[in-house]
Amino acid sequence: MARQMSTVLLRPGMILGRSLYDARGRVLLQRGMMIREQYIQTIRNMFASIYIEDELSAGIDLVETVPVEVRLTVEQTLSRQWEHWEQHASFERLTLQPGFARGIREQMKTLLRIISDTTVIREDLAAIASFDNGTYVHSMNVAIYAMMLGHALRLPDSLLVDLGIGAMLHDVGKLWVPVDVINKNGPLTATETAMMQRHAEWGHHVLSRQTELSYLVAHCAYQHHERLNGSGYPRGLTGDEMHQFGKILAVVDVYDAMVMHRPYRPGFPPADVMEYLFSRAATEYDLDLVSLFSQKVAMYPIGATVELSDRTNALVVRIHDNVPSRPVVLVVKGPDGERVEPWEVDLCQQLNLTITRSHATVVIKSID
Numbered sequence: 319m320a321r322q323m324s325t326v327l328l329r330p331g332m333i334l335g336r337s338l339y340d341a342r343g344r345v346l347l348q349r350g351m352m353i354r355e356q357y358i359q360t361i362r363n364m365f366a367s368i369y370i371e372d373e374l375s376a377g378i379d380l381v382e383t384v385p386v387e388v389r390l391t392v393e394q395t396l397s398r399q400w401e402h403w404e405q406h407a408s409f410e411r412l413t414l415q416p417g418f419a420r421g422i423r424e425q426m427k428t429l430l431r432i433i434s435d436t437t438v439i440r441e442d443l444a445a446i447a448s449f450d451n452g453t454y455v456h457s458m459n460v461a462i463y464a465m466m467l468g469h470a471l472r473l474p475d476s477l478l479v480d481l482g483i484g485a486m487l488h489d490v491g492k493l494w495v496p497v498d499v500i501n502k503n504g505p506l507t508a509t510e511t512a513m514m515q516r517h518a519e520w521g522h523h524v525l526s527r528q529t530e531l532s533y534l535v536a537h538c539a540y541q542h543h544e545r546l547n548g549s550g551y552p553r554g555l556t557g558d559e560m561h562q563f564g565k566i567l568a569v570v571d572v573y574d575a576m577v578m579h580r581p582y583r584p585g586f587p588p589a590d591v592m593e594y595l596f597s598r599a600a601t602e603y604d605l606d607l608v609s610l611f612s613q614k615v616a617m618y619p620i621g622a623t624v625e626l627s628d629r630t631n632a633l634v635v636r637i638h639d640n641v642p643s644r645p646v647v648l649v650v651k652g653p654d655g656e657r658v659e660p661w662e663v664d665l666c667q668q669l670n671l672t673i674t675r676s677h678a679t680v681v682i683k684s685i686d
């Protein structure tokens with residue numbers, strides 16, 4: 319029973335609706351705890367949005383696509399390998415940690431079993447990330463989205479496992495991009511952009527030498543920034559030259575990167591990012607993949623706040639399997655901003671109403 323809220327709006331006395339974890343997977347604050355004045359700045363420094371429990375959130379049951387224990391195990395496997403590579407200076411002789419390949423394969427099989435039972439991703443996966451564990455959460459989210467798409471395309475399980483591993487490791491080349499370029503908050507210079515873009519080649523260079531991994535894994539790193547019309551990098555491949563995994567990763571990587579919150583900007587609302595992908599489908603992104611993706615991921619996740627076309631504000635309560643873009647919502651504020659006795663509206667039944675806006679910060683501000 320919880321709803322999503324921007325941390326800008328946190329006030330003492332609010333009740334946490336979902337536990338908060340640090341980058342090492344330790345619980346920072348347990349679900350159900352009251353937020354004290356002294357926690358607020360720390361929470362804001364780490365998270366852009368959290369879930370709270372209040373009288374408005376009664377009846378909103380959050381879903382957890384991937385159980386937190388599974389997520390943390392996978393993220394820790396990745397972070398251990400990442401640290402192992404960071405400590406080894408010789409770029410030419412990088413190896414996998416003993417047991418990494420077997421471990422990640424087993425973990426991707428577990429993820430595949432979960433995904434096979436998931437019709438739509440109903441939660442905001444970006445909300446899980448704190449600013450300091452963004453890389454691992456992003457890799458995990460990209461793996462979840464890529465496997466959802468691959469599963470919907472009915473790819474065989476062995477390929478889906480390789481796709482998952484490739485998604486987990488797609489950005490590994492960033493380890494060899496200077497930290498000040500990676501963490502720069504402003505626009506990159508031409509030299510910095512060139513340095514940043516090398517990560518695709520470096521990822522391929524390192525991964526293609528690991529005999530325990532499929533060569534497809536290296537191609538996930540190599541091709542995830544290629545675009546159908548040849549405008550991507552590093553090789554400027556066109557659609558017919560790209561591997562299917564490259565096309566899948568291009569869609570899901572950009573989606574997750576845009577919805578993720580950064581310390582210097584909030585994430586874009588999922589519906590806006592989906593719109594962006596559709597506007598570039600057929601030129602940069604595969605239209606069939608974008609279209610399939612839009613049926614597999616809720617544009618308005620459970621617990622999000624939305625504005626309806628009659629100018630009422632509502633919370634997303636449930637999401638239909640077949641039409642994720644028209645959820646069941648709970649109207650909590652009237653058109654003039656007044657609190658109302660909440661009532662449920664199923665947007666699949668009430669076809670004259672549409673969602674006009676969903677922006678965590680702006681809309682939620684008008685509710686609280």
Ligand SMILES: [Fe+2]
Binds near residue numbers: 488489517542543
């Ligand atoms: Fe990348």
